[in-house]
Amino acid sequence: MTHLQAGLCPETKEKARLELNENPDTLHQDIQQVRDMVITRPDIGFLRTDDAFILRFLRARKCNQMETFKLLAQYFHYRQQNLDMFKSFKADDPGIKRALMDGFPGVLENLDQYGRKILILFASNWDQSRNSFVDILRAILLSLEVLIEDPELQINGFILIIDWSNFSFKQASRLTPTILKLAIEGLQIFLHGNNLNSLHQLIFPECLPSEFGGTLPPYDMGTWARTLLGPDYNDETEYTHTYNALHVKQVLGNTERDCSPKHMTRSQSVVEPGTLKHEEKDNKNTQPLLALD
Numbered sequence: 001m002t003h004l005q006a007g008l009c010p011e012t013k014e015k016a017r018l019e020l021n022e023n024p025d026t027l028h029q030d031i032q033q034v035r036d037m038v039i040t041r042p043d044i045g046f047l048r049t050d051d052a053f054i055l056r057f058l059r060a061r062k063c064n065q066m067e068t069f070k071l072l073a074q075y076f077h078y079r080q081q082n083l084d085m086f087k088s089f090k091a092d093d094p095g096i097k098r099a100l101m102d103g104f105p106g107v108l109e110n111l112d113q114y115g116r117k118i119l120i121l122f123a124s125n126w127d128q129s130r131n132s133f134v135d136i137l138r139a140i141l142l143s144l145e146v147l148i149e150d151p152e153l154q155i156n157g158f159i160l161i162i163d164w165s166n167f168s169f170k171q172a173s174r175l176t177p178t179i180l181k182l183a184i185e186g187l188q189i190f191l192h193g194n195n196l197n198s199l200h201q202l203i204f205p206e207c208l209p210s211e212f213g214g215t216l217p218p219y220d221m222g223t224w225a226r227t228l229l230g231p232d233y234n235d236e237t238e239y240t241h242t243y244n245a246l247h248v249k250q251v252l253g254n255t256e257r258d259c260s261p262k263h264m265t266r267s268q269s270v271v272e273p274g275t276l277k278h279e280e281k282d283n284k285n286t287q288p289l290l291a292l293d
Contacts, residue, residue: 004055008151012115016155021063030063031055037069044076059154060189075189082182085138091228095135096142100228102127103221104136105143105160110216112207115156117147120212120219124166133175137182143224159203161212 004027005013016022023030031054038046054072061067079086091097103125108118119140126136147153199212208214226233 004051005151008155012152012155016059019062020059020155022059022155023063027055027058030058030065030068033065034058034068034072037065041073044073045080046072046076047079056148056151056154071189078185078189085134085141085182089138089142091142092232093138095132096139097229097232099131099136099139100143100225101222101233102131103225104131105140105224106219106221107143107147107224107227108207108209108216108219109223110207111156112159113204115152117153117156117158118203118207119143119158119160120209121160121162122211123162123164125221134182143228146228161199161203163211 005016005022005024008016013024028051031051034054034057035049038049054068057068057072057075058065061071089096091100104121106120106122108120110118112118121140126133144158147158199208205214206216209216209219211219222233
């Protein structure tokens, strides 16, 4: 079954062996044992049970067959219970397309120091008049579905960084318990993690854009959207984004900054370069970044 490890570099194969208990000589048996359990859940429609698909769940559960099957069943049960979420589940669906174009999610081109893909969300960029929370969640799930096809990422994993600075009470009021439950159930398939006080203890600055105190250039919100949408992406389209300009003004120490809504292209980030670094240093009460690993 070594063909299932085709394309993996030697270092990643060794990492899979040491950290995920992956044995190329027993992969066929492991996959078949998981597949044989499908008959125990006739209430769930398992849409895919091919080798490559099951393997990504095995890697997510360190090749424990029972835990892998539980995850696989949970995945399809979630899709079965939320059919509307997965109708027209593609990048050119109007709701998903709009969320992608507005940077939900952002996906950095480079990997972190451990080979993990870095996804970023600027919570204050959520324009509720343009994007429903469900469409943003759909765009995130679609992005993860695309990314998880890469076997290197199945082994190395993902990091999701959420910047909550400038997230308003009005925006927070839309996060009802029902919506939060939907998001948690949908994302736990891929992610787990903890609140962290220092982002740079988790991800080296050379892997991050300047908005997160990193050494890379500011993040281009259109990067991932252009990847998924191709010619359907219009990088020059402008939109009006409102946020807590007074807070940003205080952080940057610029008393002349305009407090009116900001007009910008979708390829720009609303967070000023270096803002988060100053907040972490100067304001101990600032809500920390949430990093899910």
